[in-house]
Amino acid sequence: MIKLTINDIPLEVEAGTTVLEAAKRAGISIPTLCNHPKLTPYGSCRLCLVQVQGARTLQTSCALPAAEGMVVQTETEAVKKARQFVLSMLFSERNHFCMYCQETDGDCDLQQAAYHEGLTHWPITPAYLPFGVDASHPDFILDNNRCILCRRCVRTCDELVGNATLGFEERGSSAYLVADYGVPLGQSSCISCGNCVQMCPTGALIDRQSAYRGRSTDLKHQTTVCTECALGCLRDAQTRDGHLVRLDGWEADEFAEGLLCELGRYRPLKEVRLRLQTPMIRREGTLQPASWDEALRLVATQLKAHGSDQINAAVSPRQNIESLYAFRDFFKESFQLDHAFLLGHDHSAELSQELAADIGSFEASLQDLKSAGMVVVLGTDLTRDHPVAGFIIKRQAARGMKLLEITNEPTHLTVNAANALNLTAADYGPVVEILQALSQSLPTDTLAGQLGWNALQLNAFSGSALDWSQAVFVIGKDFAQPAYRQAFEDLIQLARSQGAKVLPLKGKANATAAARLGLKVWDDPQANRVFFLALGDGHHCEHLTPAFAGSEFKIVHAAYASELTDLADVILPAAIWSEENGHYLSSDSRLNEAAQLLLPQEQSRTLREVLAALAQQVGIPLGDDWQKAIGLAEALAA
Ligand code: SF4
Numbered sequence: 120m121i122k123l124t125i126n127d128i129p130l131e132v133e134a135g136t137t138v139l140e141a142a143k144r145a146g147i148s149i150p151t152l153c154n155h156p157k158l159t160p161y162g163s164c165r166l167c168l169v170q171v172q173g174a175r176t177l178q179t180s181c182a183l184p185a186a187e188g189m190v191v192q193t194e195t196e197a198v199k200k201a202r203q204f205v206l207s208m209l210f211s212e213r214n215h216f217c218m219y220c221q222e223t224d225g226d227c228d229l230q231q232a233a234y235h236e237g238l239t240h241w242p243i244t245p246a247y248l249p250f251g252v253d254a255s256h257p258d259f260i261l262d263n264n265r266c267i268l269c270r271r272c273v274r275t276c277d278e279l280v281g282n283a284t285l286g287f288e289e290r291g292s293s294a295y296l297v298a299d300y301g302v303p304l305g306q307s308s309c310i311s312c313g314n315c316v317q318m319c320p321t322g323a324l325i326d327r328q329s330a331y332r333g334r335s336t337d338l339k340h341q342t343t344v345c346t347e348c349a350l351g352c353l354r355d356a357q358t359r360d361g362h363l364v365r366l367d368g369w370e371a372d373e374f375a376e377g378l379l380c381e382l383g384r385y386r387p388l389k390e391v392r393l394r395l396q397t398p399m400i401r402r403e404g405t406l407q408p409a410s411w412d413e414a415l416r417l418v419a420t421q422l423k424a425h426g427s428d429q430i431n432a433a434v435s436p437r438q439n440i441e442s443l444y445a446f447r448d449f450f451k452e453s454f455q456l457d458h459a460f461l462l463g464h465d466h467s468a469e470l471s472q473e474l475a476a477d478i479g480s481f482e483a484s485l486q487d488l489k490s491a492g493m494v495v496v497l498g499t500d501l502t503r504d505h506p507v508a509g510f511i512i513k514r515q516a517a518r519g520m521k522l523l524e525i526t527n528e529p530t531h532l533t534v535n536a537a538n539a540l541n542l543t544a545a546d547y548g549p550v551v552e553i554l555q556a557l558s559q560s561l562p563t564d565t566l567a568g569q570l571g572w573n574a575l576q577l578n579a580f581s582g583s584a585l586d587w588s589q590a591v592f593v594i595g596k597d598f599a600q601p602a603y604r605q606a607f608e609d610l611i612q613l614a615r616s617q618g619a620k621v622l623p624l625k626g627k628a629n630a631t632a633a634a635r636l637g638l639k640v641w642d643d644p645q646a647n648r649v650f651f652l653a654l655g656d657g658h659h660c661e662h663l664t665p666a667f668a669g670s671e672f673k674i675v676h677a678a679y680a681s682e683l684t685d686l687a688d689v690i691l692p693a694a695i696w697s698e699e700n701g702h703y704l705s706s707d708s709r710l711n712e713a714a715q716l717l718l719p720q721e722q723s724r725t726l727r728e729v730l731a732a733l734a735q736q737v738g739i740p741l742g743d744d745w746q747k748a749i750g751l752a753e754a755l756a757a
């Protein structure tokens with residue numbers, strides 16, 4: 120531990136702590152611009168200057184490690200004068216006359232620092248050159264005229280996202296931000312995660328959706344989980360006057376640490392599907408508006424008139440746990456349907472659940488990705504299916520983590536992999552045999568031959584640098600299939616024998632909770648007398664269409680019009696993710712909350728409301744102990 124004093128307060132901090140961090144711990148605030156706790160210190164803006172006893176000049180506290188016996192002052196006249204000078208220089212270098220900017224008056228860190236330091240004018244004559252504005256990106260705009268060259272965006276894209284799209288051209292005050300080698304952002308390698316925009320302390324990177332729709336202080340902020348995939352990244356959802364304005368990553372989130380991908384940040388704000396407004400009933404061949412009472416009575420009559428083998432019911436894994444539980448209680452427990460199933464093709468959650476029941480729990484946590492020495496990605500395109508996990512793997516690979524990738528086709532991770540193998544036949548069984556043989560230093564040539572591996576590929580997998588005890592096997596839906604159940608089990612046993620970890624990533628938002636409730640995917644759904652489809656705000660499923668179309672009486676609970684709603688006999692308009700509260704269980708079983716951000720539109724209702732009303736009509740009780748049903752009751756009580 121290191122002892123120092125800041126503003127005469129004695130402090131004790133761990134070696135490696137910066138003076139800025141030490142001051143923060145003591146409740147002393149030092150203004151910063153280029154610094155961000157999630158990024159490596161860069162020390163470019165010089166706003167965080169402090170006076171250190173014995174030092175010839177003022178020092179940048181964000182890049183200065185605390186040293187034994189250091190005596191620091193943060194509010195001397197010299198420091199205050201230096202801050203004013205730094206800010207004057209920054210305001211003179213570019214055009215910061217931002218009278219229309221939404222960031223002005225508190226949201227822009229530069230303006231905020233100026234107000235805080237009492238800067239009323241700057242004595243340096245502005246001498247800036249005008250820069251062009253890059254508006255080529257669909258989600259955000261780059262205005263170099265507002266840039267303070269802090270490189271927070273560059274470091275975010277590089278250090279946190281692992282994408283390395285951004286950089287600077289020219290030097291000194293002429294420097295300007297570019298994508299790749301100077302191409303427009305919209306044509307660059309950018310993957311539209313928007314994390315650089317969230318990190319920008321000024322209005323130089325500005326979000327198209329939220330720009331000019333209110334300052335941060337005008338918006339209502341609520342923490343809510345992302346309902347797009349099963350990673351459970353937490354978001355800071357910002358609304359105003361009944362509209363969703365912006366989604367940012369929630370920085371206190373232990374796993375994602377404030378990162379989001381395009382699906383979680385921008386997609387929900389770009390919804391263009393036609394919203395269903397009212398219940399509809401097919402009369403004489405055409406769908407016509409109806410009241411909720413009429414629609415529910417008709418559905419209840421149909422359900423009561425048919426046996427458990429004559430009704431299909433399917434539910435989207437995007438539904439919250441409360442609705443999944445109501446679905447299971449209603450259709451599986453009460454109606455005892457032969458086919459109450461989960462939409463989609465992803466078996467990873469149910470297979471992991473079954474294997475854990477058979478051979479004991481085996482799943483690693485998402486946090487393990489951050490400390491792994493090696494990651495073997497097996498059967499998933501992470502940058503498509505679970506992008507933030509892909510970011511973490513990409514950035515760790517750049518820091519020396521070994522990445523092996525075995526997938527159906529090349530992915531955005533492939534370029535970071537020490538070796539990547541594409542299995543056109545999607546035959547993952549022998550892969551596990553090879554991994555087993557490699558771990559025991561057995562000859563693998565014949566097996567490799569079966570897979571079509573050449574010596575080079577085999578060497579990469581058997582290289583001496585492989586340390587299996589540091590490995591995390593990331594399992595995706597192409598490997599976690601019933602056909603590879605034995606291979607999956609073998610892989611778990613291999614990992615156990617080597618001290619490695621296994622991390623299955625599980626489909627859509629609530630696939631883990633659905634598996635715990637016993638809801639399974641049905642790969643080959645068949646038509647039936649009645650089909651109840653709880654699609655919610657999910658997308659149309661093509662593989663379901665023939666079975667749904669072929670069923671005699673079709674009911675769909677959906678938020679948006681689709682080919683499936685066109686086929687229905689009864690449409691029940693559904694609330695969307697932002698219109699109800701509920702819970703989600705992440706891939707690694709963290710329980711997260713989704714907050715209700717907006718009032719439900721028109722007559723839409725949640726699935727649990729619909730099922731509660733139907734339960735009343737058919738005269739069955741519905742339980743509400745979902746915590747117990749998914750095996751969390753004890754954990755929550757503890
Ligand atoms: S949006 Fe994401 S990928 Fe694109 S430049 Fe910003 S951080 Fe990089």
Ligand code: SF4
Pocket residue numbers: 265266267268269270271272273296318319320321323324
């Ligand atoms: S665009 Fe924003 S984050 Fe990037 S260097 Fe300029 S001011 Fe900093």
Ligand code: SF4
Pocket residue numbers: 345346347348349350351352375378379380381382383384505506507508
């Ligand atoms: S990785 Fe998944 S949970 Fe995270 S923001 Fe993207 S879609 Fe949402």
Ligand code: FES
Pocket residue numbers: 150151152153154161162163164165166167168179180181182
């Ligand atoms: S915050 Fe320390 S130099 Fe910018």
